[in-house]
Amino acid sequence: MGTLREALATGAPVTTQAPWPRVVVDAAGWSALGEALAEGALGLSGLWGEAEAVHAALFDEPAAEFAVATLACPEGRFPSLGRRHAAAIRPERAIRDLVGLVAQAAPDDRPWLDHGRWPVRAPLGRKLPPGPAAPYAFLPAEGEGLHRMAVGPVHAGIIEPGHFRFAVNGETVVRLETRLGYTHKGIEALMQGATIEHAACLAGRVSGDSTVAYALAFARAAEAALGVAVPERAHWLRALMAELERLANHLGDIGAICNDAGFALMLTHCAILRERVLRTADACFGHRLMRDLVVPGGVALDLAAPAGVHDLCAEIGRQFPRLVALYEGTASLQDRTCGTGVVAPGLARRFAAGGYIGRASGRDFDARRRPGYPPYDQLRFEVPVFENGDVDARVWVRIREVEQSLSLLQQILLAMPGGPVRVPLPLRGGEGVALVEGFRGDILVWLSLDEAGRVRRCHLRDPSWFQWPLVEAAIEGNIVADFPLCNKSFNCSYSGHDL
Numbered sequence: 001m002g003t004l005r006e007a008l009a010t011g012a013p014v015t016t017q018a019p020w021p022r023v024v025v026d027a028a029g030w031s032a033l034g035e036a037l038a039e040g041a042l043g044l045s046g047l048w049g050e051a052e053a054v055h056a057a058l059f060d061e062p063a064a065e066f067a068v069a070t071l072a073c074p075e076g077r078f079p080s081l082g083r084r085h086a087a088a089i090r091p092e093r094a095i096r097d098l099v100g101l102v103a104q105a106a107p108d109d110r111p112w113l114d115h116g117r118w119p120v121r122a123p124l125g126r127k128l129p130p131g132p133a134a135p136y137a138f139l140p141a142e143g144e145g146l147h148r149m150a151v152g153p154v155h156a157g158i159i160e161p162g163h164f165r166f167a168v169n170g171e172t173v174v175r176l177e178t179r180l181g182y183t184h185k186g187i188e189a190l191m192q193g194a195t196i197e198h199a200a201c202l203a204g205r206v207s208g209d210s211t212v213a214y215a216l217a218f219a220r221a222a223e224a225a226l227g228v229a230v231p232e233r234a235h236w237l238r239a240l241m242a243e244l245e246r247l248a249n250h251l252g253d254i255g256a257i258c259n260d261a262g263f264a265l266m267l268t269h270c271a272i273l274r275e276r277v278l279r280t281a282d283a284c285f286g287h288r289l290m291r292d293l294v295v296p297g298g299v300a301l302d303l304a305a306p307a308g309v310h311d312l313c314a315e316i317g318r319q320f321p322r323l324v325a326l327y328e329g330t331a332s333l334q335d336r337t338c339g340t341g342v343v344a345p346g347l348a349r350r351f352a353a354g355g356y357i358g359r360a361s362g363r364d365f366d367a368r369r370r371p372g373y374p375p376y377d378q379l380r381f382e383v384p385v386f387e388n389g390d391v392d393a394r395v396w397v398r399i400r401e402v403e404q405s406l407s408l409l410q411q412i413l414l415a416m417p418g419g420p421v422r423v424p425l426p427l428r429g430g431e432g433v434a435l436v437e438g439f440r441g442d443i444l445v446w447l448s449l450d451e452a453g454r455v456r457r458c459h460l461r462d463p464s465w466f467q468w469p470l471v472e473a474a475i476e477g478n479i480v481a482d483f484p485l486c487n488k489s490f491n492c493s494y495s496g497h498d499l
Helices: 027-039 086-099 187-191 196-203 208-226 232-260 264-285 306-329 331-337 345-350 355-360 368-372 391-415 468-475 480-490 494-498
Strands: 012-014 022-025 043-050 053-060 065-072 077-079 102-104 146-151 163-169 172-179 430-437 442-449 455-461
Touching: 022 027, 027 053, 027 065, 027 077, 027 086, 043 086, 043 442, 043 455, 053 442, 065 430, 086 102, 086 468, 163 480, 172 468, 172 480, 187 196, 187 455, 196 208, 196 455, 208 232, 208 430, 208 442, 208 455, 208 494, 232 264, 232 306, 232 391, 232 480, 264 306, 306 331, 306 391, 331 391, 331 480, 345 355, 345 468, 355 391, 391 480, 468 480
Parallel strands: 022 065, 077 102
Antiparallel strands: 012 022, 043 053, 053 065, 146 163, 163 172, 430 442, 442 455
């Protein structure tokens, strides 16, 4: 299999989508894409369904090419990509739950998001009558001395629900299996028929810690669908918000990881700096999380207090290096993080794991560069990449990204142009797709609008879809006591995954 363009050459192009091409393929072409995924010639960026069609967002990383492939499914089934490419397994299970399309010869046909408690099955498709809630069949683990241990879905503390089923031999984890779907909100169903403005608000609530990134991805998809050019100043304000969000979350994660390793001092200092970021965001934009500020067509508000961002960068620039030295120089902390929870580079590439998880395992991918979007093409920044793939590497990616975000914030303030911050949107149909770099990794939004400019279908893919399976791989061979540390170093989103 050659490039992505060659792989889709026999399909029928759809002219309504921008900026990536969309091509309708037949069943043989769809299966050929599965082979290309299995061989590593292509990567999977998203997989979702409609009532009678299934879509796959694909990319050719060396060529920096992205496209969407579509297969019509009038009989309610399609050849499984998961049969040859493991990263497609959970999205295929979700497609069956949400729209009722069945992946033929799939290696795993268990439900994923549907726990048997919805008023209808396949709510985005055929709306079938509800069925009985059958017991969930966890995968077996056999061997002398093995026993099972269940954690969740309710956890101690304020944390989203997720169930973890361990098979252990003494203290060593032999297999971990996650079960999610407890925070299913029906976001994609709520979007159907919604105005762009209302759908944008819903997008910003998919995962609360990534509200700017989700709003930006949705806005860029809407603008692509409508052919709208955003004012230059709006691009720079969006980047400012995105880097503030990235900075706050990375600071919080660094402290929380150290806390799970028994080093609460780092948690305290990082929490203070994170709070400082949130207060600066509130002073600049009127909301600590900057929710509902990135909108299709631009931004809702202009920057109110640029001096506060300068002060924030100066303060963190003074204090953060001392915390990095403390992390690096504490032997007991290093003993917990180094060599723990390793994700092999090959596995990270196979799942196209983004963000600090992929970059800690040698995968040099950042959506701000590829496919890229403004104003990052005018900014100087490095993408930190490490090879060890352990908890320590994931901490170091965050550390370096904190430093890069501080630099980006100052560059943005110095170079930000003047002018308007928002343009009106036309009411017409179209399709758009966008890939945006959130703090966890790349967020995909595919949007289809009807002729009245309302949402016909929207799919939002969180980075966690391709990261949660790697949690299971990372913990194997580690002790049970290291699971909270491994899990926090991933910090996957439950809410963003469950939609």
